[in-house]
Amino acid sequence: AELEQQPQRERGQPSSQSQQPSSVSSQRPRAGAPNPGNMVTILFSAPLVWKDANEQFQPIEMLDFELERELLWQCFKEASMNIDLGFDNATTDRLQATMTKNCGCLHFSGHGHPEYLTFEDGRGGLHWLGVTQLKDLISNGVQGGGAPFKFVFVSACHSGLAGETFVNAGVPHVVCCQQESQLMDSAALAFTRAFYLALAIGRTVKDSFEIGRQAVAVSPSVSKPQEEMQKFILLPKDGNHDEPVFEYLEPVAEWPGKNSNMTLVTSGGTGGAGSSKRDALRKAKSNFMGSSRDFVTSGIATAEQPSLPTPPQGFLGREIEMYLVLNAILSKRLVSLVGNAGIGRSSLASAICQYINDRKSTMTKIETIFYIRARQARGSDRMGSIIYPLHKRLAASGKAPTLPKNADIDDVSQNIFKALHHTKALVVFDRxxxxxxxEEAQEFPMFLSTLFRETKYARVLMTAHRRLGIPSLGGVGEHVFDLDPLNLKNTVRLFGMLCPFIHTGEERRRLIEQLVDPAEAHLLASDAGIGRKSKAVLNILGDGIPSRTFDVAYKMTRDEYDSLMKLGEMDMED
Structure with a gap:
């Protein structure tokens, strides 16, 4: 009926009353000026642990933000409009910074809770942000007391109260999942993809929301789609959502790459249809219509940040260890991660590096990471497996001069010390x-001593079979972390991810129910209180040593798998 009353307006275009929201200037931004209303900030929250009533750390399962981040970037790339897209970590400081910059749109993604939003505390821990705290934060964060955002998307289960809080603060459009609903990941991805693409090409919030719901309804990967699509709600329920979020949209000639900070160029400002991409980029500065901030993707190397190794498939169950080692790194200058072969030292170190690298805006004690994986020393190759590779990384990043291949080790070392003198760097020596x-093993402690004396901020994470065992290295003590095997539940989870006879999430859940006694889920194979059945399961699956679990999963026959499941059905008395 509304469309019939306004025949001149095409579906998806704003009405005359809604073209100029009160919180945004009614004037079209001048050429070359950014439009804050077309800024989108995505805040990801992935705390590692929380503390229970007994002050004991409890793990928080890691969410797959890489998939969601890729999906969001692809949505805006497909639309290719002059929209400024940025990614950050969900701390209260970064939320305040987002409001201070007058960002028009906010997307929050994280774990949900009926009464809280789960923010990060800046050190890998959980910051419970209550509804009252959130209301005070966003109400006081905007100059003049206006609405903090034009649009907010809360991508978390149990987000109804948080959504209502944003509405009460004046946000005209809020999308969230109904409180007390457990949102399926596949449903969230289907909705998000369709919703943001529609929004980014200028459709109204109302139309985009319905398009997202219909995408859930017809998705082949969503179980019970009709039920799942009802869990998305648009607030306020009686609000006018028949208006777009983004204003003065114009197509861009070149959408920035994931790891770039390129300027977007409107198709009409690049000198004609025959202009090349090089011409478009050369003219970008004078034809600015928006930009995409840095999109830091794990494993993509830049001159400033060389490529970091990624954890292997199936890396899980190490959230508490990640938190403890991370906080040791942030407070100490030398941390040794110690454990037997196959227990996952390198995997844990690489996961910690990725976690830090994705939080450059909050973990400011570390600006860059240099990851050196030691290789077998060869003959008289003094320090060749550690020192020369580190210098090579520093030279590649422009922090140290390139030296001849036959350069003396002392010259190489001195260049390293100079390069790291005032650099907030984490140097990882793996294996x-x-x-x-x-010979280099004998000289390595002396190298570390000089490194700590000659630099102010450099930190070292070392993985090894055993500790160095030296009281002081250049005035720095060694903080040792002994890595234990995985517990019963995480060993079974890892096996379930790797076993070729298990294909679906439901089958993995049944495996855990069959093999894991909830009362013993946290126990190790060596713990005195573990029952006979749990100990037998751990023994079959590698006693919690990840490398052994990998071998068992890939070598197990169907008969062996059936026998394992029968073991889970047995009632074995201690």
């Missing part, structure tokens, strides 16, 4: 046991 018995 240091590879140099045991060599």
């Amino acid at each position: 240091v046991e590879m140099i045991e018995g060599s």
